[in-house]
Amino acid sequence: MGLATATIANAEDYQRVLSTPHPVFLLFVSAHCPACTEAVPLFEKVAARYPIVVSMVLDCAQTPRHPEVTGTPTGLVYVNGELKEKLQGFGPLEDQAQLVEDTFARYAS
Template sequence: MGLATATIANAEDYRQVLSSSRPVFLLFVSARCPACSQAVPLFERVAANYPEVVSMVLDCENTPRHPEVKGTPTWLIYLNGELKEAFKGLGAPEGQDQFVEDTFARYAR
């Protein structure tokens, strides 16, 4: 599976994940994407500090198409099943660490 750490097999899997009462962070990646290979370790490192957030890294090749994902990496944030934010990439390289940390902190309870 490469970079991915989770699997979504169908629309029902999406519904089940998004039905969580916790914030849900979905990072869509591709094995052929150089930016993804840098985004995944950062995302996972920060996510480890926020167990109250459901965090998933999904390989676009093995995940049903999501209408908000038009390239990789794409980060989608859901709260109570509703899309709150969508990011193409994780920002400028020099500010990525802070951007990811700030975003997780904003949604952590």
């Protein structure tokens, strides 16, 4: 599992990614978002420690709009194709590492 490099091109691609029996953590980002600059390396670092979770960073400019994403960064966690958690941003900088770690840990067990 781990970090995927696939591009989401349409609704069918979303369904294909979500059809896995493993948890899926999608991080939606924008190239012009200062908070995303901090969020992506943190997300990738934590994701590398949880290979059971399918983890993807998706650039909103290159990905079809997702109805749950109204700003960036936004994290969506799916289990068995069902949205379980939505993170709009990762909160204050000093709390971000723990929030991302806790979120991955919740779904990796």
